[in-house]
Amino acid sequence: MTAQKGKDLLLKLHNGSTYETVAGLRSRRLAFNAETVDITDSESAGRWRELLAGAGVQRASMTASGIFKDQASDETLRAAFFSAALVEAQIVIPGFGIVAGPFQISALEYNGQHNGEVQFEIALESGGAVSFGAAV
Template identity: 65%
Template sequence: MTAQKGKDLLIKIADGAGYATVAGLRTRRLAFNAETVDITHAESANRWRELLDGAGVKRASLSGRGLFKDAASDALMRQTFFDGAVKTYQVVIPDFGTVQGSFQITSLEFAGEHNGEVTYDVAMESAGEVTFAAA
């Protein structure tokens, strides 16, 4: 496989008619995390930590940073944040597949320099099962 263009990694939000690409993003990030359940005990081999297979909470985090374009997807993201709603999102990873699941926006920030453009940062946390479909 060859290297992929970062601009082709897309975050999409369900808009009622399908999925809309979140506008203006220059950077995007998807992270998966899992907690461990430590089951180490006095008889663990040489006191090495033991972990319980398949236990613990899994979660996914989405984040992005970009230009505020005042597009329809910007309005949908703002309203989703203010409503505290959980929406379905897709993350398209080029030549790899699509990650899909319910997420809640946990942070939405806007910034602007006097002689620059308005930018925004968004962060989301999974709110249910996240699935993967290979490309």
Template identity: 60%
Template sequence: MGAQKGKDLLIKIHDGATYVAVAGLRSRKIAFNAELVDITHAESADRWRELLAGAGIRRASISGRGLFKDAASDALVRQAFFNGLISDCQVIVPDFGTISGPFQIAGLEFAGEHNGEVTFDVTLESAGALGFATL
């Protein structure tokens, strides 16, 4: 995979009928994490840590920062947060694939400077199994 434009990494939330891009994002990222299950014991070879394969909890976090641009997607994000909804989401990574599955908005922050626009930060946490499809 060669260099890609950051603006082509898209975050979309399902509104009940179709996937809607979260508008106005200037930066976005997805992170995958896994908890490790340590099974090291007194007889582990040279006291090296041992891990139990496939036993930890996996999760993904999506985050983005931007400005208000589209009333429909702004309302969708706001409604999902205040109603505590778990929404189907997609993250499209150019020349890599699409990650999709259930996410819940874990954080929604607003900020503004005296001489600038109001911005927002949104954080979503996975709420179930995720799928991956190549592009």
């Protein structure tokens, strides 16, 4: 596989009828995390830590920032944040696949300089099972 363009890492939110790409993104970061459950005790071999497989909580999170463009996707973001709703999201990883599932927008920030454009930053946290579909 060849290198992929960062601009092709897309965030799409379901607006009630279709998935729409969030407009104006300049940077994005997708992270997967899994908590561990430590079950080490005095009988653990060689005093090495032992973990309980499959017991920890898994989560996916995404942060992104970009230029506020006053597109339909901006309204979808705002509405989902202020209603604290879970929104179905797709995160397209170019050349790899699509991560999909319910996400909650946990942060929505707007900023701007006197002589610059209005920018926004968002953070999303998974709110249920997330699936992965390989690229075709």
